[in-house]
Amino acid sequence: MTSYFVQACIYLCAAVIAVPIARRLGLGSVLGYLIAGVIIGPITGMVGKETTSIQHFAEFGVVMMLFLVGLELEPKMLWNMRTKLLGLGGLQVGLTAGIITVIALILGQQWSIALTIGLIFSLSSTAIVLQTFSEKGLNKTEGARSAFSVLLFQDIAVIPMLALIPLLALPELTELANHSAHAGEHHGEISLVAGMPGWAHALIVISVVTAVVTGGHFLSRPLFRFVANSGLREMFTAASLMLVIGIAALMSVVGLSPALGTFLAGVVLANSEFRHELESNIEPFKGLLLGLFFITVGAGINFDLLTSKALLITALTLGAILLKALVLYSLTFIFKVVKSDRWLFTLSLAQAGEFGFVLLSYSVQNSVIPTELAQLLSLVVAISMFLTPGLFILFEKIILPRYQASSNEREADSIEEQGTVIIAGIGRFGQIINRLLVANGVNTVVLDHEANQVELLRRINIKSYFGDATRPDLLHTAGIEEAALFIIALDDKERAVELTAHIKHKHPKLRILARAFDRGHGYRLRHAGAHFVVSETYYSALEMGGEALTSLGFHPFRANRQKDTFLETELFHQEELYQTWAEATEDNKFNESYREIFMRLESLLHKAMNDPQDNEAAGSERGWTPPPKNYSDKLE
Amino acid sequence: MSPTKKVLILFAHPSSHRSEVNAPLFQASQQVEGVTCVDLYARYPKQRINIDKEQQQLNEHDIIIFMFPLYWYSTPAILKEWQDLVLEHGYAYGSGGNALHGKTFLCAISAGGAKSAYQSEGYNHFTVRELLRPLEQTAYLTGMYYLPPFTLFSARNAVEEHRLQSHIDSWLNVLKALRDDKIDVAAYSNATSLNENLRTFVAND
Known part of the structure; x- marks a missing residue:
């Protein structure tokens, strides 16, 4: 047992030291492993004959x-x-x-x-x-x-x-091989087809390949779903x-x-x-x-x-x-x-x-x-x-x-391929984003950790993949290095913030769009590095508010304008509110000064919405305000 | 007597809750049988005009009316957008574009200035018909008969001066006459306004 540990340790040590150095020198990991093998094999002789069996x-x-x-x-x-x-x-x-x-x-x-x-x-x-x-x-x-x-x-x-x-x-x-290795591996192996006639062998081979293809297609999914659901x-x-x-x-x-x-x-x-x-x-x-394998190749170099x-x-x-x-x-x-x-x-x-x-x-x-x-x-x-x-x-x-000087004017015509958009979380929110993007010919990779949800979406032809988007290795296989945009629409508030921070740290150039649950969550996402944050309920609530105004008899065009005014007023104060939130202590994020600003926002909102009947204080409803009575007399 | 012509009013007022003239005029028009009334700003609060729907609607009517307050000697923005989108090549003009042939077009407007301002000696220098030449030419190009505008001048003071009701009444007369096909379009080829000779055709009734 001890010798196994020692051996494993030698191999791992060599790899851990040689591979990163090789990569830094621009040699790549394969050469790193080879060098590691050369060092522990022919040069220092720390490993010997067992390399063949390890190979x-x-x-x-x-x-x-x-x-x-x-x-x-x-x-x-x-x-x-x-x-x-x-x-x-x-x-x-x-x-x-x-x-x-x-x-x-x-x-x-x-x-x-x-x-x-x-x-x-x-x-x-x-x-x-x-x-x-x-x-x-x-x-x-x-x-x-x-x-x-x-x-x-x-x-x-x-x-x-x-x-x-x-x-x-x-x-x-x-x-020669048969002679030297009578009890060799080849003879010891289990074989179903040894001694069978050719046609039977062929039949078995065909049926096994068919089994792999059909089994892979039909059986693997229920199996993986079953396993995935265990969590x-x-x-x-x-x-x-x-x-x-x-x-x-x-x-x-x-x-x-x-x-x-x-x-x-x-x-x-x-x-x-x-x-x-x-x-x-x-x-x-x-x-x-x-x-x-490459270490053993390196170790085997003569x-x-x-x-x-x-x-x-x-x-x-x-x-x-x-x-x-x-x-x-x-x-x-x-x-x-x-x-x-x-x-x-x-x-x-x-x-x-x-x-x-x-x-x-x-x-x-x-x-x-x-x-x-x-x-x-x-x-x-x-x-x-x-x-x-x-x-x-x-x-x-x-x-x-040599080519750079002459190729300058040519550079533009190589059409830059539109990058992929990764969408983490394909619940109600992510789905809408995905549909809009896909309908516009944008490539998306959709990730969700609910196997059932993924299955459901696949049935309606939404290309989605099972997996936990907060895991770096999965992000890697999903192609985050080449992604043009990362959209976070996870249902879990904490994980959304963590994921934002992780991407910001590892891929600082990648633009992140994140869905927030509420104001506080939105601020935290922004703080973690999201470039664009939208509260999931904000626009739909505003839409319904506008509909309420229309139902109450407001002209639809005016209701729409009031919604816009609301949005603009909010936007105008967004920065101030965020800064106040960011400066406040951890345990009292929504403190007195935050509340004060919020209340001020409310009163400004009220003022902006109010329809001034007199023309002097037209407020935000400046659009299409009729000129004063008798104005035309002064034009004569 | 059953209506013989179908009338379509396309109403455009971006601030109709503050409107003193156009909103009541539009409302009154809705009471007339055989007249379809559309508030464009209400139908398209985000100004996303549905071209197919608008063209279909045009096909179903014989008389097309733009009703609007005169803004900078022209229509409010949505009506310009409407023209730009709906009057497509191949539909309203150009090869195969004869969908509007034989229809009648006119504007019902309110203007801030006095009638005296809308003439060569006035500060506006042009009559309303002159100012609306682009619409007139649009009508010609699309094969429609053009009627001079039906105008309320000094509209800002119309309510105070009790002129609104009579204006509405005569408009309703025009509407009914149009619907019943009792207006001789040719008689108005040079008139500056539809209001002027109103008495003539109502009397002829």
């Missing part, structure tokens, strides 16, 4: 990652991106894989190994690239958007690759894990890739109201497991190999980067990515990616690539990733300045 466990992070990739894939979004996704992404992966395969063949590799290498190097690093884009504020550029399509295609392409690689197994390596957050986490692990287990049993199964489940659930909640629950597990074959490794790395860049650069001509965007696209995707490690370790397991070669390639992948920040610096410092 198998950590690979589950990939399964989770593909689940999350699936969750992100809304059919509508995919359809909108179809040209770039299939064209740009498909050509990039196809061309790069093809050329590298040919080169590997020329260098004397067997065709199956060459193809595997080609596939591995066709991928880029989603983690590093996307993070760098958002850190450098390049997200909205055409180059970054094209790069995103390519990365998305690569993420999806990993799944067929995982299915293809086992078919490329080399007979001699398989034999226990950890139960939802447990249910999310159960779903992912359960599907992975089912897939393994029938001999399919667990990654494929969870990816499918993710796609099925992409439209579910529980999507953001699932994402925020799985995300930390995925992050840690993937981190662990330094002897690096020093003994330094020249070869350098040549391979630079060759791979150059070749990938060349393919990307030529694609920009077909897809009309121009000027500085062309270079951003080319340089940002020229490295190999973290999926390279996954595929490498998977290939070794499946006896596709010999271990020594895998170690060598692993180094090439890692070094190309280490060079990525350098390529971004090259772009920023040398290429961008």
Whole structure:
């Protein structure tokens, strides 16, 4: 037991120290984990052989990652991106894989190994690239958007690759594996399909996939609603894990890739109201497991190999980067990515990616690539990733300045996409806001912690998600970083104030519109940082007041004007009342001076409303006051 | 005798609770059979005019009357808004815009100045008919017959000088004559006011 704790502590310590430093240096978290692994592995030797077994466990992070990739894939979004996704992404992966395969063949590799290498190097690093884009504020550029399509295609392409690689197994390596590990894992695994005829296997596979799709569609919702209604957050986490692990287990049993199964489940659930909640629950597990995986990759780096074959490794790395860049650069001509965007696209995707490690370790397991070669390639992948920040610096410092002068007049025609509006709380209040926004073509993400309410709204086609909007991780998955506006319409007064303060603190640039219950709550929301506050009852009460005046015989136009006068008078004193409230002590917010101002407001209101019969004191009813009697005599 | 023409009065007074002339005139008009009376400021307190509804209403009437106090030699704002929105191309003018063809249009107004002020020698320099030329031309463009305005001058003192009731009475006569199609539009092509020759057509009855 003690040794487990010590080991866990070493891994966590290394990660906690190395990852933040790497991020600060602009290297990204993947490289941080790799560095951590290098330090605790080859350099200090604090961890040893167990890394291999940990790696198998950590690979589950990939399964989770593909689940999350699936969750992100809304059919509508995919359809909108179809040209770039299939064209740009498909050509990039196809061309790069093809050329590298040919080169590997020329260098004397067997065709199956060459193809595997080609596939591995066709991928880029989603983690590093996307993070760098958002850190450098390049997200909205055409180059970054094209790069995103390519990365998305690569993420999806990993799944067929995982299915293809086992078919490329080399007979001699398989034999070797069988010999060396007689009681190895592969034999110990439970398998339903072992020894079955081909048609039965196929039948089982089809029925399992159908089960995942239909089950995911029809059974997951009642299950999650049941769990959500318990109100226990950890139960939802447990249910999310159960779903992912359960599907992975089912897939393994029938001999399919667990990654494929969870990816499918993710796609099925992409439209579910529980999507953001699932994402925020799985995300930390995925992050840690993937981190662990990269640490083990780092720990497994063979330094002897690096020093003994330094020249070869350098040549391979630079060759791979150059070749990938060349393919990307030529694609920009077909897809009309121009000027500085062309270079951003080319340089940002020229490295190999973290999926390279996954595929490498998977290939070794499946006896596709010999271990020594895998170690060598692993180094090439890692070094190309280490060079990525350098390529971004090259772009920023040398290429961008060249285009800046000439692109000034062009800047305006790149249409800024209208950001999403997040609405927290979709009760009576939030619904109206959402309907108005959606009817005007504004994208909204609606969050509510009442599963039943969300279900109800989904039935009337309001796209809403289950989840507690006051949780930072959920806000993250709901896309608060890219949101244009945040609307708080929570039923809970305290939480509304807390959420306002939290957003103001974490995302100071985001504009917050908040619904208040009463005057005091409104002041507190404003104090917490809300940019616009409206009391939920204010305008409806005013509307009814106006209707009352009309019913009493006031002319409708006049009643409307009186309402406006009321509003203006209130507005005029709002600031003074708020300041008095803000300056007062905590326990006596509505103190004597506040009451005094309020009473003054009341009397002013009275005066403003009063209809002055004489023309001399027309007051606020100055509009359309008739001239005095006999006024025309003086005009003669 | 059953009414032969349908009359529509579009009344515009933004401050009708202080109105001494127009409100009573409008109220009296409501008593006349076959006359539809609409208070535009009451119908549209927020000045959001429903174009379809207004056009439909125009289609159902033969005589269109604007009733308003003269504000700066023109109509109160809502009536201008009404024209800008309702008299659409393709409806009131332009190709296919013949919905108003053959209808009759006139204004019933109150003016602060004396009648003597509304002539070339007076301080207002123009007659009321001259001042309302934009409306007159609007009527021509939309294919409507135009009648000169029915006006109450020195309206601020009308109540004190006991002139209001007789004004209302003669207006009701005009309304009924319009409804019963007893006004010879051509006879008024050059008249400055509808009030003047009133006696003529009532006598002809």
